[in-house]
Amino acid sequence: MDYKLTFKEYSQALKENRLLGLKCRQCTTITVPPRMVCRKCSSPELDIVGLSGQGTIETFTTAFVAAEGREDEAPYTIVMVALDEGPWLMGNLIGIEPEKVGMEIMGRRVKLGHQVFTGDKYSAGEAARPIFSLED
Amino acid sequence: MRKVAVVGVGQTKFSSAQEKTGVELFAEAAMDAINESNLKPGDVQALFVGNVLGDFSEGQGMVQAFITDNIGAFNIPANKYDGACASASMALRDAFMLVASGYYDIVLAGGTERAATMGTPLATRTFAMFSDSRYEYPCGITFPAVFALLAHLYARKYGIPLERLKEQMAAVSVQSYRHGRFNPKAHLHKEVTIDDVLSSFMVSTPIQLHDCCPFSDGAAAVILASEERANRLTDRPVYIVGAGQASSGPLSSQQDYLPRFRAREVSAKQAYDMAGLAPSDIDICELHDCFSIASLIAAEGLGFFDFGTSGQAWQKGQADIGGRLAVNPSGGLKSKGHPIGATGGGQVYEIVRQLRGEVEPERQVDGARIGMTDTLGGDGGTICNIILKRGW
Numbered sequence: 467m468d469y470k471l472t473f474k475e476y477s478q479a480l481k482e483n484r485l486l487g488l489k490c491r492q493c494t495t496i497t498v499p500p501r502m503v504c505r506k507c508s509s510p511e512l513d514i515v516g517l518s519g520q521g522t523i524e525t526f527t528t529a530f531v532a533a534e535g536r537e538d539e540a541p542y543t544i545v546m547v548a549l550d551e552g553p554w555l556m557g558n559l560i561g562i563e564p565e566k567v568g569m570e571i572m573g574r575r576v577k578l579g580h581q582v583f584t585g586d587k588y589s590a591g592e593a594a595r596p597i598f599s600l601e602d
Numbered sequence: 603m604r605k606v607a608v609v610g611v612g613q614t615k616f617s618s619a620q621e622k623t624g625v626e627l628f629a630e631a632a633m634d635a636i637n638e639s640n641l642k643p644g645d646v647q648a649l650f651v652g653n654v655l656g657d658f659s660e661g662q663g664m665v666q667a668f669i670t671d672n673i674g675a676f677n678i679p680a681n682k683y684d685g686a687c688a689s690a691s692m693a694l695r696d697a698f699m700l701v702a703s704g705y706y707d708i709v710l711a712g713g714t715e716r717a718a719t720m721g722t723p724l725a726t727r728t729f730a731m732f733s734d735s736r737y738e739y740p741c742g743i744t745f746p747a748v749f750a751l752l753a754h755l756y757a758r759k760y761g762i763p764l765e766r767l768k769e770q771m772a773a774v775s776v777q778s779y780r781h782g783r784f785n786p787k788a789h790l791h792k793e794v795t796i797d798d799v800l801s802s803f804m805v806s807t808p809i810q811l812h813d814c815c816p817f818s819d820g821a822a823a824v825i826l827a828s829e830e831r832a833n834r835l836t837d838r839p840v841y842i843v844g845a846g847q848a849s850s851g852p853l854s855s856q857q858d859y860l861p862r863f864r865a866r867e868v869s870a871k872q873a874y875d876m877a878g879l880a881p882s883d884i885d886i887c888e889l890h891d892c893f894s895i896a897s898l899i900a901a902e903g904l905g906f907f908d909f910g911t912s913g914q915a916w917q918k919g920q921a922d923i924g925g926r927l928a929v930n931p932s933g934g935l936k937s938k939g940h941p942i943g944a945t946g947g948g949q950v951y952e953i954v955r956q957l958r959g960e961v962e963p964e965r966q967v968d969g970a971r972i973g974m975t976d977t978l979g980g981d982g983g984t985i986c987n988i989i990l991k992r993g994w
Contacts, residue, residue: 473736499737505855524857525758527750529742529806533730534723536742544741546751546854554857556738567807569754569764583740588727595740 471500480594488512496551519578521549557596575601603702607832607839610639616820616939627821628714635823643674652689652713652943659716686732688979691946691986712823712947732980734852749893750806752861760910770913771894772799782933784964789939813894818939822947844989846872853981863982866903873987881905888949889976891934949975
């Protein structure tokens with residue numbers, strides 16, 4: 467069975483600021499990040515759909531210690547966003563100083579952009595990643 | 603199923619970077635376990651060993667085969683396990699099942715790791731390999747960052763002001779350091795106060811240095827035997843009466859449960875059901891405190907305290923020796939250390955020696971009869987639980 471939406475296709479679309487997900491023909495649940503089957507009912511009957519990229523910050527952290535090769539990026543803020551279509555997505559938050567991000571950020575509305583992680587010697591190539599910014 | 607007993611245990615000191623190889627470390631722990639079991643290496647029928655990052659830390663893969671030869675258990679089948687930080691517990695559970703099934707009578711299981719040897723930058727990079735490499739690592743996720751995300755979720759979900767939660771988390775670290783000071787095989791021997799924790803270096807908000815376990819080198823080994831063989835080898839067998847293991851996907855896929863880990867609750871239920879025991883029966887638990895917040899989440903997922911209340915329990919001493927149950931009298935990952943492929947073996951080593959009444963008096967849980975381990979790999983991707991009971 468062919469994989470409906472591979473990382474490569476997802477990443478390519480994200481580089482154009484298009485967030486792709488999968489909609490289940492059986493239960494209409496939206497799945498992203500993409501997988502073989504629906505995250506709720508396990509049906510493999512899925513259609514690729516474009517998502518709004520809008521959602522709400524569920525949780526966050528500002529990292530001061532980065533992994534090997536990414537030291538220059540710190541500090542940076544990681545967020546988990548509940549997309550309006552349902553699924554949670556991990557991304558980075560920009561437009562606010564990382565040191566100043568606190569509990570009050572939880573519940574704030576965000577919109578999607580992207581940046582490309584160029585990869586390191588352990589990565590299988592580059593990867594587009596979601597970058598969120600506050601809506602207001 | 604046959605009854606299965608632990609008849610011997612061994613553990614190296616868990617430590618900062620040192621120069622013994624992963625094979626050498628495991629061989630030391632294994633020979634202690636074999637000698638304590640009144641066995642010879644040739645009596646061992648199979649080896650199950652956790653080792654996750656040997657290729658990164660010392661350019662060594664396939665340690666399991668080399669270990670068999672090194673310790674003189676020639677040509678026996680040997681399997682290596684990678685369940686990130688839960689690897690040794692996976693190895694022990696499989697060993698348990700294969701002895702219980704009647705396939706083997708004597709098995710050696712445990713793990714070895716040189717996490718400290720890698721140094722912090724490479725260790726941080728390799729530990730992040732237990733998160734999703736394509737959908738999460740590009741965001742710069744690290745292990746502290748995973749539990750930092752959970753800490754903020756925990757504070758909001760249970761309505762605990764962050765400052766109060768941080769004091770509760772600090773109480774977890776202070777207790778672990780206090781126990782570890784009396785454990786000669788612990789990595790860190792420090793006296794740390796609440797203020798020390800709260801003024802330590804910020805790693806990933808709200809997690810500070812003393813909320814984090816160290817990267818450690820070390821190995822632990824356990825000999826499992828069928829009941830019949832155990833009765834001939836020792837008058838103090840410790841029986842494995844329950845075991846569980848469960849999996850989950852990447853962190854974002856666990857959205858409906860976080861900050862709880864569904865895999866833990868599934869695994870723990872398997873172990874409790876097999877043992878016919880409830881959380882209230884557990885006297886002592888070595889649980890996976892890779893970060894202080896992880897202890898609170900674990901203690902609740904295992905059913906020891908109500909959700910959102912375990913921080914208060916720690917502050918009141920209910921998770922301490924003499925409390926409702928003793929959590930991490932070894933010092934836990936926080937103080938004893940975290941050589942990831944060996945960690946679950948170290949937990950079983952501690953529980954067995956506690957049940958036998960063999961540990962230092964300052965941290966001995968008097969009269970303990972039933973102990974439990976909890977080992978978490980990755981972002982909850984793999985979780986194992988083992989319940990052990992004194993056999994005399």
